């Protein structure tokens with residue numbers, strides 16, 4: 001077992017990788033998304049975005065209100081192409 | 088935020104793939120470059136696009152530009168010292184009727200003259216390339232295929248350009264909005280931003296779908312119009328095909344990424360121009376219907392996300408490049424009409440040569456804004472999405 005702390009399980013991202021990207025200058029959740037695919041997995045960030053926000057707050061000395069969550073993109077839950085194709 | 092520079096040789100407006108590539112190339116030539124991006128790098132069309140790269144076009148200029156661009160993409164990872172996610176699985180362009188086959192044959196002939204490895208496939212050969220397609224469902228009579236077309240990761244590429252630009256001394260300012268541009272004696276004099284003024288004699292308008300507003304600040308009228316474009320991605324499934332499948336008639340494009348997700352888009356009928364951002368159910372429905380008609384096996388695959396971005400569309404679907412006649416130092420790099428990612432390596436090289444050495448080229452001359460004053464314009468017809 002390694003002592004890595006996973007923040008985004010869908011995209012296999014550790015706390016360390018997120019902190020490193022913040023140090024490189026990716027200082028909003030939107031930018032971390034672009035840089036690391038944070039929150040782009042099957043759960044669409046449900047489990048990881050608020051955890052990542054906490055790391056961002058701590059590292060950039062900002063309050064949670066100051067750090068916006070990226071706009072949520074539909075669909076709410078995964079839907080099959082077959083279902084979506086029906087009239 | 089820190090103080091910004093007070094002076095620069097060149098100011099680039101827009102931190103998409105084109106702005107960042109320009110920043111890199113111009114800084115490498117020793118120019119003092121500032122890039123202003125009102126949001127963050129990749130927040131415009133670049134971060135929302137399909138990032139397919141293809142060389143199969145109907146106009147000579149686009150074919151030439153994209154052949155040369157792909158040659159640059161092939162070497163870019165080495166040049167920038169970072170992975171750009173290049174994958175060359177080919178583009179399969181479905182042909183549905185005899186009339187379109189005549190146009191396809193014409194295109195292929197011209198493309199071959201320019202040295203492209205491209206061929207016409209029979210329905211059986213289509214299935215050799217992408218086995219999950221349904222020939223009857225697609226109503227296909229054949230296809231054209233070029234194996235060196237493919238896909239590049241837009242985030243990786245643009246961030247790699249940005250990093251390399253900074254290494255060359257360029258300043259990239261995010262969350263920096265250009266609010267005005269001032270001239271003196273019909274020459275660019277300075278750029279005004281929310282963080283202060285910057286003196287310069289050269290401004291490059293690489294503001295994507297907002298380029299029109301930038302030009303308006305100088306009373307230059309661009310014919311560009313923004314169109315909302317929608318795109319979706321599915322969950323990851325076992326990788327089964329490598330090519331991008333597209334159809335000019337149905338407007339659809341889709342491909343499978345290395346990790347297994349299927350990504351694609353289609354225009355929704357009767358879309359009107361404007362800055363509309365919300366994703367629609369009409370798109371989901373139309374895309375799912377067409378995609379499952381092309382490949383019924385995909386019925387069981389789940390869509391996990393849909394989003395929108397803008398195409399910056401010109402009357403002939405070709406970009407506007409180069410200096411305007413009215414104001415010295417005001418340079419356009421916009422109007423990409425939905426294919427500005429794949430053309431970016433060559434377009435930005437042409438502009439860099441023009442700015443640093445005063446060198447023009449045939450392609451640049453043909454893509455100046457002046458062309459809209461002529462009566463005859465050559466329309467690019469090989470467009471999807």
Ligand SMILES: Cc1cc2nc3c(=O)[nH]c(=O)nc-3n(C[C@H](O)[C@H](O)[C@H](O)COP(=O)(O)OP(=O)(O)OC[C@H]3O[C@@H](n4cnc5c(N)ncnc54)[C@H](O)[C@@H]3O)c2cc1C
Nearest residue numbers: 101103105125131132133136137139265295396427428429
């Ligand atoms: C859904 C979709 C799919 C696509 N698929 C493909 C494809 O498969 N292949 C392909 O080649 N192309 C594709 N495109 C087109 C491609 O995305 C664009 O042509 C390309 O990314 C344009 O890059 P750019 O750098 O010119 O502009 P953008 O990436 O749009 O960047 C312009 C930037 O300018 C900034 N800006 C605007 N106004 C100001 C201001 N006043 N001050 C400061 N900054 C400002 C914006 O915030 C923005 O970040 C697609 C586009 C969409 C929307």
Ligand code: FES
Nearest residue numbers: 008010041045048
């Ligand atoms: S845990 Fe990050 S997207 Fe699912």
